[in-house]
Amino acid sequence: MSAGTPAIAFVGFMGAGKTTTALRAGRLLDLEVADTDALIEAEAGRPIPSIFAERGEDGFRELEERIVLEALARGGAVALGGGAVESERVRAALREHVAVWCRVDEELAWARCAGTDRPLARNRDGFRRRHAAREPLYAGVARAILPADADLATSDTALAWVGTLRSAPDVRMIWARAASSEYPALIGSGATGALSAPGAPAPGARTFAVADAAALAAIGGLLPATDTDPISAEGGEEAKTLAAAERVLGELARAGVRRDDALLAFGGGVVGDLAGFCAAVYQRGIPVVQVPTTLVAQVDSAYGGKTGVDLPEAKNYVGAYHQPAAVLTDPAALRTLPPEELAAGFAEVLKTALIAGGPLWEGVRALERVDAETVTPFVFDCARTKLEIVAEDERDGGRRAVLNLGHTVGHAIESASGYSRYRHGEAVALGVLAALRLSGQEELRAEVSGLLDRAGLPTELDPEVAVDDVIALSGRDKKATADGLPFVLVAGPGDVTHGHAVDRDSLRAAVSELKPTSTPSTGSA
Numbered sequence: 001m002s003a004g005t006p007a008i009a010f011v012g013f014m015g016a017g018k019t020t021t022a023l024r025a026g027r028l029l030d031l032e033v034a035d036t037d038a039l040i041e042a043e044a045g046r047p048i049p050s051i052f053a054e055r056g057e058d059g060f061r062e063l064e065e066r067i068v069l070e071a072l073a074r075g076g077a078v079a080l081g082g083g084a085v086e087s088e089r090v091r092a093a094l095r096e097h098v099a100v101w102c103r104v105d106e107e108l109a110w111a112r113c114a115g116t117d118r119p120l121a122r123n124r125d126g127f128r129r130r131h132a133a134r135e136p137l138y139a140g141v142a143r144a145i146l147p148a149d150a151d152l153a154t155s156d157t158a159l160a161w162v163g164t165l166r167s168a169p170d171v172r173m174i175w176a177r178a179a180s181s182e183y184p185a186l187i188g189s190g191a192t193g194a195l196s197a198p199g200a201p202a203p204g205a206r207t208f209a210v211a212d213a214a215a216l217a218a219i220g221g222l223l224p225a226t227d228t229d230p231i232s233a234e235g236g237e238e239a240k241t242l243a244a245a246e247r248v249l250g251e252l253a254r255a256g257v258r259r260d261d262a263l264l265a266f267g268g269g270v271v272g273d274l275a276g277f278c279a280a281v282y283q284r285g286i287p288v289v290q291v292p293t294t295l296v297a298q299v300d301s302a303y304g305g306k307t308g309v310d311l312p313e314a315k316n317y318v319g320a321y322h323q324p325a326a327v328l329t330d331p332a333a334l335r336t337l338p339p340e341e342l343a344a345g346f347a348e349v350l351k352t353a354l355i356a357g358g359p360l361w362e363g364v365r366a367l368e369r370v371d372a373e374t375v376t377p378f379v380f381d382c383a384r385t386k387l388e389i390v391a392e393d394e395r396d397g398g399r400r401a402v403l404n405l406g407h408t409v410g411h412a413i414e415s416a417s418g419y420s421r422y423r424h425g426e427a428v429a430l431g432v433l434a435a436l437r438l439s440g441q442e443e444l445r446a447e448v449s450g451l452l453d454r455a456g457l458p459t460e461l462d463p464e465v466a467v468d469d470v471i472a473l474s475g476r477d478k479k480a481t482a483d484g485l486p487f488v489l490v491a492g493p494g495d496v497t498h499g500h501a502v503d504r505d506s507l508r509a510a511v512s513e514l515k516p517t518s519t520p521s522t523g524s525a
Helices: 017-029 036-044 048-074 087-093 106-113 125-140 156-167 193-198 213-222 242-252 269-284 295-299 331-336 338-354 356-366 372-394 399-404 407-416 425-437 441-455 465-475 504-512
Strands: 007-011 032-033 077-079 098-103 144-147 171-177 182-190 206-211 232-233 260-267 289-293 306-311 316-321 326-328 487-492 495-500
Touching: 007 156, 007 269, 017 077, 017 156, 017 316, 017 495, 032 036, 036 077, 048 077, 048 087, 077 356, 087 125, 098 125, 098 156, 098 356, 106 125, 144 156, 156 171, 156 182, 156 242, 182 372, 193 326, 206 213, 206 269, 213 260, 213 326, 213 331, 232 242, 232 269, 232 331, 242 269, 242 306, 260 269, 269 289, 269 295, 269 306, 269 316, 295 331, 295 338, 295 425, 306 425, 306 504, 326 372, 338 372, 338 441, 338 465, 356 372, 356 441, 372 399, 399 407, 399 487, 399 495, 407 425, 407 465, 407 487, 407 504, 425 441, 425 487, 425 504, 441 504, 465 504, 487 504
Parallel strands: 007 077, 007 098, 032 077, 098 144, 144 171, 182 326, 206 232, 206 260, 260 289, 289 326
Antiparallel strands: 171 182, 306 316, 487 495
């Protein structure tokens, strides 16, 4: 290894499989492998339980810190002990390397560690407290997050993508997993160049693209290399139609695109949905790489595999689940967006923060202004929140439904206004306010309304949009079942649940409250 090449350091709690993953990375990437626990035992001449017994935990941590720092300086693939990140010096050193968090939940970690000779795995309550205390430390140093679930099936593809991070110091990665597939979500400056990085897995034999015309004109340099000129598409919900899909599919056929080729979706949520849908149905499915260029797409729509187009009768009524082969998110694109487009994206940031609660919510509520600089730090955590939910429930059969917070009423508002009055995020902002009223959260609704107003988002419904139309179109929501339309409600930040029945009178009251007080609340638009 040449001097200065970053190490790939595997961090995580006990039982996360760090050593196994480091060995696999070493074989795949031709790296020397070091296990710092083994190095500690070799130097001390005794097993770790004996070191704990003789020196106590403080004495062990002192020895561990020195050996970890030495191992990182040598480079290669390094597996760190679970508590190594408690050292400030280790955390500082990891900033110069590629820290990979092998994330394991507490229950699985206990199942793997209980009954072993690990000195810190003898008491369940203490084990649980340590797991909770270390989670934010792992998150704080991680350049990449890999799942360490019951299968421990970290693939060579995931580790190949991790390898590309050594030459992309500003890019972070979440390895996304769903029931049907897994893929990298790369986020940061330089992410869109990842497809051409040495060792990066190719998504297809050849690469084609559907690109938003405005984004191509403004930031065409962020478009990854393709084999032909991109197919032009328009942003704006009114352009997300079956007719647009037919045109794109025809152009793919005329270009001779095969099933082993890949399609890039370069643009905002509309182009991502349209191109993703075309990829899902073209020759019964080809890979799609999402390259989101708007805030709405970067924090929400590019991840999770939902694709589709609208009908005049309702939004997203024609679609398919089609997970991407990769998502490449460069927040530099946000600097080219007009303020109103950034504000629309902020609605999705706020929605996600309400779902996540904790540090994400506290960070969002503290924002004093919304611009490219202030929202960029939230892109990674919003994507991570969504991907963790999708990993539990790919097809909206359960927890994924919480991601629809504000969307039932928001989609109805879009439809009622002919997809021309409101950007998607603007309609979602109004939908979130309605959901908070349905939730009985008056104080939180007032705070959220203030945040939306500060961002330049609407907090009142256009007088020309009729409440009756919004209520009727809410009933056509694609999540409706024979049992009715379930709503997502909020008990507090981080406590958002789905599947709630809401009566028509309550819905009417919540939507009517969005109207300016000086205008009638019902009637025909």
